[in-house]
Amino acid sequence: MTWDYVIVGGGSAGSALAARLTEDASTRVLVLEAGRPDHIWDPFIHMPAALAFPIGNPRYDWMYESSRSRSWAAAASITRAARCSAGRARSTG
């Protein structure tokens, strides 16, 4: 098979880009997504009020952390340089 475009990452931007590109039915687009597919009955994705559940959950979040930061630690009133969670989605958008 051949593709006109290969999009790495099927999150928000990748999915929107794929949708726009395939409005021309002759354009072939491959989307590669490393996370799991979305599901219509998954409340943690579809209910904004459930935001606290997916963040920090490896099923939904790549669990990245920032590098150690003195300025962030100072803002959080922590004496030593500290890391903070840097949530990144892990599912099709």
Ligand SMILES: Cc1cc2nc3c(=O)[nH]c(=O)nc-3n(C[C@H](O)[C@H](O)[C@H](O)COP(=O)(O)OP(=O)(O)OC[C@H]3O[C@@H](n4cnc5c(N)ncnc54)[C@H](O)[C@@H]3O)c2cc1C
């Ligand atoms: C748990 C959580 C909940 C959120 N809830 C909300 C909300 O309620 N409202 C809101 O406005 N924003 C929310 N956000 C923020 C929103 O998800 C992001 O701002 C938005 O998705 C960023 O879009 P993006 O296309 O830049 O990246 P993403 O949507 O993160 O897309 C990047 C995609 O690339 C994939 N990927 C990464 N590496 C590879 C690889 N090597 N190969 C293939 N695929 C790869 C990832 O799995 C991911 O799906 C939430 C974020 C998280 C983490």
